[in-house]
Amino acid sequence: MNELLNPASAAASAAASAAVVAASRLPPVHAAMDQFAVHQGELVVGGMPLSRLAERVGQTPFYALDRGLLRQRAASLRALLPAGIKLHYAMKANPMPAVVGLMAGLMDGIDVASGGELKVALDAGADPAEISFAGPGKRESELRQAVAAGVLINLESVREVGLLADIAAQLGLPARVAVRVNPDFELKGSGMKMGGGPKQFGVDVEAMPDLLGRIQSAGLAFEGFHLFAGSQNLKAESICEAQQKSYALAVRLAQDCAQPVRFLNLGGGFGIPYFPGERRLDLAPIADNLADIVERARSELPQAALVIELGRYLVGEAGIYVARVVDRKISRGQVFLVTDGGLHHHLSASGNFGQVVRKNYPVTVGNKAGSGPREQASVVGPLCTPLDLLADRMDLPQADVGDLVVVFQSGAYGASASPQGFLGHPACVEVLV
Numbered sequence: 386m387n388e389l390l391n392p393a394s395a396a397a398s399a400a401a402s403a404a405v406v407a408a409s410r411l412p413p414v415h416a417a418m419d420q421f422a423v424h425q426g427e428l429v430v431g432g433m434p435l436s437r438l439a440e441r442v443g444q445t446p447f448y449a450l451d452r453g454l455l456r457q458r459a460a461s462l463r464a465l466l467p468a469g470i471k472l473h474y475a476m477k478a479n480p481m482p483a484v485v486g487l488m489a490g491l492m493d494g495i496d497v498a499s500g501g502e503l504k505v506a507l508d509a510g511a512d513p514a515e516i517s518f519a520g521p522g523k524r525e526s527e528l529r530q531a532v533a534a535g536v537l538i539n540l541e542s543v544r545e546v547g548l549l550a551d552i553a554a555q556l557g558l559p560a561r562v563a564v565r566v567n568p569d570f571e572l573k574g575s576g577m578k579m580g581g582g583p584k585q586f587g588v589d590v591e592a593m594p595d596l597l598g599r600i601q602s603a604g605l606a607f608e609g610f611h612l613f614a615g616s617q618n619l620k621a622e623s624i625c626e627a628q629q630k631s632y633a634l635a636v637r638l639a640q641d642c643a644q645p646v647r648f649l650n651l652g653g654g655f656g657i658p659y660f661p662g663e664r665r666l667d668l669a670p671i672a673d674n675l676a677d678i679v680e681r682a683r684s685e686l687p688q689a690a691l692v693i694e695l696g697r698y699l700v701g702e703a704g705i706y707v708a709r710v711v712d713r714k715i716s717r718g719q720v721f722l723v724t725d726g727g728l729h730h731h732l733s734a735s736g737n738f739g740q741v742v743r744k745n746y747p748v749t750v751g752n753k754a755g756s757g758p759r760e761q762a763s764v765v766g767p768l769c770t771p772l773d774l775l776a777d778r779m780d781l782p783q784a785d786v787g788d789l790v791v792v793f794q795s796g797a798y799g800a801s802a803s804p805q806g807f808l809g810h811p812a813c814v815e816v817l818v
């Protein structure tokens with residue numbers, strides 16, 4: 386590094402820039418999965434070598450989430466982001482009850498997306514006052530649950546106004562609502578866009594004056610706005626731009642509100658690196674941006690609690706999926722490690738959960754993660770479909786029957802986002818270590 390910063394001679398400088406050019410021509414590699422230590426060739430999860438953890442779990446395949454990493458991620462967010470920002474956990478990323486229980490203690494609130502998730506959040510001990518419920522097709526029974534529990538409902542349709550007015554009257558309880566706005570902008574560079582243009586989510590910003598009038602006449606307890614532009618974004622500047630636009634929109638909409646805005650959810654969308662060439666999100670500009678918004682809100686929305694909601698970013702990097710090699714086959718020179726796990730437990734690692742082009746998740750052989758021999762191999766599952774692919778011709782530690790294949794970045798959108806019943810193989814287990 387020093388030579389690059391302070392070249393001793395023109396020759397050294399030329400050699401160094403040639404090296405930089407050569408490095409930039411190398412194929413992109415996965416970001417280092419350095420959140421997990423390796424000890425004597427074994428990946429260490431929650432303080433335990435992987436082979437021993439597999440014995441403790443009692444079966445493969447399984448998901449393991451590292452409690453220490455979850456705490457670390459929450460603490461580093463708190464340390465970086467301004468104190469005026471509340472952090473919510475969007476539990477659809479990982480609804481495992483033990484995880485929700487831990488997050489309920491670490492975060493300021495929980496975002497749920499169904500009556501089923503609401504039950505898990507309440508069981509986990511989350512404060513109902515700090516739970517919010519979003520989703521485009523809330524059933525009447527779910528709205529009743531939410532009013533009875535006293536949680537904040539993110540309204541996504543005119544239909545919900547009338548239903549909630551009736552439910553509130555029947556139960557003799559207030560219906561606490563925020564309006565989920567479908568804005569007139571998109572989150573640029575997002576893996577999955579969930580706002581802007583025609584969408585099933587939220588209510589179009591153009592329809593807002595009418596909706597706010599209806600909420601007022603129906604006597605609902607209006608608290609504020611919810612904006613969620615998209616998911617899996619690794620570009621800090623796009624996230625900052627979406628936050629600024631969301632904030633400005635909320636300030637504009639607040640002028641049409643009879644009651645003060647007491648709640649403003651600015652969304653999330655923070656991504657994690659999955660694929661070659663991707664790097665971890667730089668939080669520093671986002672922290673500065675949020676500090677600017679907090680400062681302006683002091684005068685423009687003085688009663689509003691400012692919230693961001695994160696799912697994947699909080700839990701994704703803390704989790705791994707582990708499957709055991711049951712066969713090693715060679716087909717026309719290509720090595721296939723056939724495991725007892727696959728897309729039925731981990732749809733997103735197979736590339737079939739919203740990805741346009743299939744790319745490999747970071748994968749290793751967790752009981753041979755040291756410096757042993759390596760080879761190119763594909764990791765597949767037991768299903769009778771070529772889609773059941775966990776790693777396509779990757780450079781991996783050389784593995785044999787009995788070894789433990791690990792898929793990193795698996796703490797979010799894993800078991801609950803996969804078709805476990807497909808082909809009737811055994812379910813996977815999830816542990817928090």
Ligand SMILES: *Cc1c(COP(=O)(O)O)cnc(C)c1O
Binds near residue numbers: 697698
């Ligand atoms: C899915 C979802 C989230 C979480 O998204 P991540 O990409 O996991 O952070 C947050 N808010 C809403 C409304 C969602 O639908």
